[in-house]
Amino acid sequence: MFRVIYMYVCPICKKRLRKLDNVWHCQNGHSFDIARKGYVNLLTTKGRNPKNAGDNAEMVNARTDFLDRNYYLPLAKKTAEVMGGLLENVKQPYIIDSGCGEGFYTVNYAKALPKAKFYGIDISKAAVAHCMTRIHCGNITNCEFAVASSFQLPFIDKFADLIVCTFAPVSNDEYARVLKDGGKLVVVSPSPRHLFELKEVLYEKPYENKPNVYGLNKFDESEEMIFEYPVVLESQEDILNLFTMTPYYYKTSAEAVEKLKKVNRLELTCGFSIRTFTKKRGF
Ligand SMILES: [Zn+2]
Numbered sequence: 001m002f003r004v005i006y007m008y009v010c011p012i013c014k015k016r017l018r019k020l021d022n023v024w025h026c027q028n029g030h031s032f033d034i035a036r037k038g039y040v041n042l043l044t045t046k047g048r049n050p051k052n053a054g055d056n057a058e059m060v061n062a063r064t065d066f067l068d069r070n071y072y073l074p075l076a077k078k079t080a081e082v083m084g085g086l087l088e089n090v091k092q093p094y095i096i097d098s099g100c101g102e103g104f105y106t107v108n109y110a111k112a113l114p115k116a117k118f119y120g121i122d123i124s125k126a127a128v129a130h131c132m133t134r135i136h137c138g139n140i141t142n143c144e145f146a147v148a149s150s151f152q153l154p155f156i157d158k159f160a161d162l163i164v165c166t167f168a169p170v171s172n173d174e175y176a177r178v179l180k181d182g183g184k185l186v187v188v189s190p191s192p193r194h195l196f197e198l199k200e201v202l203y204e205k206p207y208e209n210k211p212n213v214y215g216l217n218k219f220d221e222s223e224e225m226i227f228e229y230p231v232v233l234e235s236q237e238d239i240l241n242l243f244t245m246t247p248y249y250y251k252t253s254a255e256a257v258e259k260l261k262k263v264n265r266l267e268l269t270c271g272f273s274i275r276t277f278t279k280k281r282g283f
Pocket of ligand 1: 012015028115
């Protein structure tokens with residue numbers, strides 16, 4: 001269905017990679033094996049900062065257990081709808097899911113937009129390995145995955161029609177480089193009220209999330225949609241899994257965690273900001 005296109009670049013010398021059997025090669029002799037699960041690791045030692053290595057296996061598992069309960073499925077569907085609207089006039093769009101995590105969103109985006117080809121990247125190898133499990137189990141054929149950094153995207157210039165970034169770091173320069181002229185960017189982040197009720201359990205003075213400032217000066221912002229809906233978590237397991245996948249996991253006292261462990265049911269606001277940008281001319 002898709003013409004064969006070699007879209008990856010060598011993370012060391014930036015030359016285009018070509019695939020031969022199960023290995024991606026560049027003309028300068030750098031090579032990258034395709035893992036048994038089917039992804040390629042294109043993270044250089046420079047990008048492999050241990051302090052910023054992405055989610056570990058425990059966090060990936062907590063995230064997967066929680067996401068598989070589909071509390072965030074309405075968000076995935078709404079975001080796919082926004083992307084579909086932006087790509088109305090593109091026959092076979094190429095979409096990068098930047099910071100794709102363990103693949104819940106990528107796979108749901110790919111199901112909703114079957115004519116698009118998705119390239120998911122994440123800095124966490126454990127997360128990317130799980131993406132492959134998701135596409136094999138779900139029989140999804142329009143996704144490929146690589147271990148890579150959003151700040152050193154392993155793609156050729158002006159390749160993608162759209163980049164989606166769901167709760168992940170945003171890179172002004174790299175996004176502008178790999179998007180086609182007039183390419184679109186969709187950034188999903190928590191809204192001010194997202195999970196406020198969870199914070200009420202954890203903190204004496206819970207605060208609303210501040211709006212994100214991205215510094216995307218190579219883009220024009222066209223729209224922001226606030227998408228909110230209520231959910232009820234009916235088990236301690238779901239509540240703790242959700243907690244483990246939030247940033248609060250790192251900054252909450254042991255005492256507060258004990259308090260949370262006594263909660264069996266939690267009514268929550270899920271709130272998201274879905275922002276749309278267009279790449280400016282001249283970049
Ligand atoms: Zn190379």
